[in-house]
Amino acid sequence: MSDFEKRVPLGILDPGSRDPGFWLRFHSRVMGEAQSELARRKMADDLSVVDVLFAWRRALVPMALLAAALAGILIIGHEPQPPVQLVALEEVLAEDLNLLPIHSVLSGEGGSQAALFAMAEEGF
Numbered sequence: 337m338s339d340f341e342k343r344v345p346l347g348i349l350d351p352g353s354r355d356p357g358f359w360l361r362f363h364s365r366v367m368g369e370a371q372s373e374l375a376r377r378k379m380a381d382d383l384s385v386v387d388v389l390f391a392w393r394r395a396l397v398p399m400a401l402l403a404a405a406l407a408g409i410l411i412i413g414h415e416p417q418p419p420v421q422l423v424a425l426e427e428v429l430a431e432d433l434n435l436l437p438i439h440s441v442l443s444g445e446g447g448s449q450a451a452l453f454a455m456a457e458e459g460f
Contacts, residue, residue, distance in 0.1 A: 352358035389396065
């Protein structure tokens, strides 16, 4: 028995802890109730994925069209975000920034626009 099992007694959550035959009866009851459906599936023709999708076509096609229309409405309803200008770190270092501290350059206090730095992965 592990230390966790000693601290948290999970055995009381098991319905078969007090009744040793619980799981055998449970299995028999479930299999008995599912017997007719299992027999029906056994007698049915072997269906492929294409056959199942073809049988579902009356529900799938309208739902797919509805989902596409809803997505189109949601996309059209929003204003596009302005594009973010990416500036490479090398470009910023090469330009004259009037020797301002980096936090003032990024916050826009020095009159410059805030810039996102895209660091080249192969450089590091």
